[in-house]
Every structure is written in structure tokens, then in C-alpha cells.
Amino acid sequence: MNDLSTSSQITYRAVPIRPGAIRRIRGLSDQALAWLFITPTIVLLLAINIFPLVWTIYLSFTNYRANRPNAPTLWLGTDWYQSILTDPDIWAAMQVTAHFVVWTVLIETVLGFGLAFLIDKKFRGHGLWTTIILLPMMLSPAVVGNFWTFLYQPQIGLFNYVVAFFTGRGASSFQMLGDVTLSPWAIVIVDAWMWTPYVMLICLAGLRSIPDYIYEAAEVDRASNWRQFWSITLPMALPFIMLAVLFRGIENFKMFDMVNLLTGGGPGSTTEVASITLKRAAFESWRTGYSSAFAIILFVTVFGLANIYVKALNRVKSR
């Protein structure tokens, strides 16, 4: 058995590294050592991120098709960009994407913040409730997609029965996934179900970061609960809410798996988001040049919007 009193008597002495000690390692200079450590990362970054991006930009100006590598590659200039930006089908896909992003982010933010606000209040079993609420986001989108396909099934799906119970309509009188009006909302519901907990987690972090003494001071000033919420809670949690909006916005702009599993873009093209159009062009039609141009347009759109948003976020944080 260790004698704690003995161990407590041990004293540690800082040994200063003499200047030039590192330099002596196998005769390498500090700078050479730094390059030695950083080079693999730079090589990986170039190979995995930068080169594909540059290559995609190059392909977007050509007629290259991945399934015809032996065909001559012709330089088309900005032809693909022009045809994409003037294609009504592409604009329709962008509208579908915008609808999906706006509604999911709005619903997830409102519900996520609301749940975080409730969970933040210490009550009996709040830990258990937090875990239960977090469950959907821990599932794989493939599982969620299949699971909800069954729930939406008009004949045996639970969803229709629940709606029928509250509305008095026949359970198989409407199809969530096969109806042009309902199918976009069917996807919004699933995404909100799955990712609201994620927004809740970020908002919860924001709420927990607000020091208690601010509320105590507000109590002393006899500020009402509403006043406290409006003047303390919301402004102080706002950067976190905006961060959650940024994350979910970017994620949902490139949403593919869930939509593909639930509707495959249908009925017709009602739920064909941009990523599905892109996948069809790239891996079903093998229009590599065309799809590269579309991918660049999507990348620039997300990058541009995210940058504007981050600037706004920084302004809020600096207040």
C-alpha cells in the first residue's frame, strides 16, 4: 500500500529545455522538424480535398463522361453553367431544396429550442428524458428512412391511423409519400423528428452557459419571467441557436439519403432535391462534366450563403 504522506513529499522540479536541444535531434532544424510533421497532413489535404476540387472545376468545363474514358474530351467553356442556370428543371429542384431547408430548419429550431428550454429546468427524470429525446438522431438515416416508409404506408402504417384518429378521415384515404401535396411535408416531418434533438443539444449548451448570477440580478430587479427570457435567455443563447441553424442548413441543403429512401424524388419530381438531381446526372446518366458544373454551383451557393451567415453570427456574438 502506498503511503500517501510519503508521496505527498515528492517535489517536482521543472527542467528547462535548453535552447537548441531540439535542433540536435538527428541534425534537423526546428523548421525541418515542423515540415516533417506537417507534410503528411498537407499531402493528404491536397490529395483528398484540393485535387478533387480542382479536378471537378476542370471537368465542369468539358464534355467528359466517366463511362466513356476513351472518347475525346472537348473544352466547352461555360456551356454547362449556362445550360444549368437556365434549366427550369434545375430551378425546380432548387425550389424543392429551398422548401425543404427552410421548413426543416425553422421547425427544428423552434422545437429544439423549446425542448432545450424545458430540459434546462431541473426536474425529476430530466436526464432520462434527455436520453429519450436524443434517440432519433443516433439512428442511421437508412434505418430512419425505412422505418418511416412503413409508418407512412397507407394500409398498415401507424402514422395514417394516428392522423385518422384525430381527424376522422379513413386511414388509407391519403398517402403521405404518394401525394404531390403531402410528400414534401412527409420528408420535413421525418427530418424534424430525427434532427430536432441535435438542435436541442446545441441550444441546451447555450442555455447552460448563461451564468446564474445574471438571473439572480434580474430577480433582484423584479424582472418578470418573460422579461428575463426576452432580455437574458434569448440574446445569450442566440449565437448557439444561430450555430445550430448554420449546421442544419448546410446539412439539409445537401440532403440525399433520407429523400432517396422515402420518395426517390417522387411522386413525379415533387421531392427531387438538388442532390438527387446531381446523383442522377453523375451516376445514372454519367454526364460527368455537366454534373461537375452543377456540383460547383451547389458548392458556391452553400459556401456563399454560409459565409454571409457566419458574418452575421460573428456580429451577434460580438454584441
Next chain:
Amino acid sequence: MKQTVKALLTTFGVLASALGVGVGTTPAHAQAKTITLCWAAWDPANALVELSKDFTAKTGVGMKFEFVPWTNYADRFLNELNSHGSLCDLIIGDSQWIGGAAENGQYVKLNDFFTKEGISMDDYMPATVVGYSEWPKNSPNYWALPAMGDAVGWTYRKDWFARPEIQADFKAKYGRDLAVPKTLDELRDIAKFFQGREIDGKKVYGASIYTERGSEGITMGVSNYLYDYGFQYQDPKKPYSMDGFVNSPGAVKGLEAYKELYKCCTPPGASNSYMSEGLDAFKSGQVALQMNFFAFFPGLYKDPNVGGDKIGFFSNPAGPATQATQLGGQGISVVSYSKNQAEALQYIKWFSGGDVQKKWWALGGYSCAKSVLNDPGFPNSAPFAGEFLKSMGMVVDFWAEPSYAQLLQAEQKRVHDYVVADKGTAQEALDGLVKDWKSIFKEEGKKF
């Protein structure tokens, strides 16, 4: 330290023995080589595994199989071919792929091999040779051996049709006997008759038809109506000229008739239904009629719930213009990137043998060999054999152009938008399709 190394080696040796791994030795019955055959994961593929055991027994060449579900079949194997992968030595590729695979050098041209081995395309049903082997079409350039004949056909609930009360009800309503439909109008009437009817205390529906949006489903389904109403892919006298053929007045009516069938007579939630959804609907006793490929019919006939005497089969009924049906099926090709081409060709030679073709049919595969199909006993060899034979005599295939995928996607979108999503009219859908197809062919440098 030495003891530790010794102990580790001993442990490894014991483990290797326990797992049956011979370290540095060759098993006594090792095969000279193993080749990989790629196909879709479905009933006929299981029959092929069984059949191929004879090949291994005869030649000593081992067989490995890479079967992918239909939903990923095209994506998986076209990726493999386009990336010059050597996973597949043999591939049973879809009929539409042949143009692209031939022009992009992905399949080995088999003409010289066929001549050398005495394999004649005259020994196979003409429609299967054109559909599965030739590129350009109707030219003696062979890229595959017809392997799996297939077409779209129909199944029906024979037991429901035979019920006296149902028969009487049908006669009272339509003034004729409830029987296998001879025309598409009769088929619609039957589907309407069963829609929402209660049988054995369960609500049933008319028909399961193809409506799938993502891959090729609705195109494979609607074609069976379009062809019968007078649709043609192009002017027979002027290739790639499509105005008045793709969007002919007959074709427009055909598309309208398909939409009518979808709206009146399919089960709720059938807006994205293809092969497996059709099977599910029929097997679970939901529908009276089912559109599906013949390849599934042996399995359905064996089904304990709806098979045997309960099921009947018929080929696609006639329309006002003609009687035709959509070709399915595939040829077997040697992948040009394969490192085992000699063994793969050996397999094709073996597979073309008369006895092998007979056994292939017996096991559940659909032979394309005349020796099997023209045998006088063939129509009675299975309950669906006669209808299959009839169907193979009237098949029409989708474009097999290298750009088939783009052409297919355009039709998927136009047709699904009209039939399922109620967007525009049939005329607008087909006019739009002509526009799309023209633009694709123009991009391909075709003159029309």
C-alpha cells in the same frame, strides 16, 4: 523472449489448424482457377448457382458469384465496368447496357469465339439475339450470349376468378364471363371490378403495376400500354426521327389508359412500386392482378399462399393497335478487364450446350435456346411456359443506345410526372419526352 515467440507460433499453428487453414500448403482438391459471375440477386440467380456446379465438376474451374439486389444492380455493376474493375469475369448485364458496353470496350466481342466454337446465334430465339447480344442492333456483332429470356407478363388470382359468386357478379356488371383478359380494356374492367371488393373478409384491390420513379420501373410498366396503342421509338424509315411516333395520337391514348389503370385500380400507396412491391402485393393477397417479369413466375407458382392452383398467368393483352410486351432479360458477357477471360469463355461455351440449357430451364432459369423453347413439350412444361413463349414472340425493347440511361431517366420523369403526380396532359408528357430525347441524341451527335 525466444519462448514467447515459440508460444506465439504454436498458438498461431493451433488456431490455423482449428480453422482449417493450411499454412503454405495447397488443399488436395484445390481448383485450378476461380471465376466470378456478376448478376442480380433474384430467384434465377439461385438456379444459376445450382447449375454452375456442373461446370465446376466438369472443368475444375471454381465459380464465385457476386449478386446485387435489383435496386443497386445497375449502379453497382456499371460503376464496376466504368472504373475498369476486374471483379467480374462474367457479367449478366441488362439488355439496355449492351450499346454502351460495346462502344466503351467493356465487353469482349464474341464473334470469333462463337465461330471457333461452333456457337450459332441461329440456335437462339431471334428477339433474344437482337435484345441481348447485338450491337448495333440487327447487325451480326455479338457481345453476349442470350442467357436469361424475360418479358413482362401478368399473374392473376385464379382461385378468385373461379368463385361462382364473383363470376355471377362480374357477369351481371359487364355482361361477359370473368376470364383471362384478351385486351387491355378487359384488363382494366377486371381490375376495376376487384378494386375495393371484400374477399374472405379482407379488402382487396385491382392490380399491381409498375410506377417506380428512381430507376426504370414506370418505363418498364407503361411501355406495355404504349406499344399496344401504337407507340414507336422512331420512324422505321428514318432512325432517330421521333415526331409522330413517340407522341403519336395512339401513344397519347396508351399513356392515358395507363394513368386510368393507376388511378382506378391500384392499392393505396402504390405510387413507387416495382418488381418486389408487386410481388409483395400479390403474395399478401392484396391484388387480383399483377404485372411483373416472367422470371418471378416459377417462384410465385411455388408460393405456399398464392401459388399452385391459386395462380394463373397470361401475357400482356392486346391494345387497339397491336399486341406487344416489354422485353426484360439479359445476355451473358465476358468482361474485357477480366484476368480470367479464357475460363470465362470456357463457361460461355459450356453454358451454350443443349443439355445445360435444358437443365437451366428445369431449374428455374429462362433459356433462350430454340432447342428448349421450340420443343413440342415446352408450352406444357410449366404453367407459365406457353405464355412466356408467346410473349417472347412479341417483345419490344427500350433503346439500347450508349446514352440509354439518359433516355430512360427522361422517360421516367415525364411519365411519372403525368401518371402519378398529375402534372400536365399525356400529350404534353410525350411531346416533352420527344424534346428530351432529341436533345440527348443531338448531344450524342446523331443526325435526325
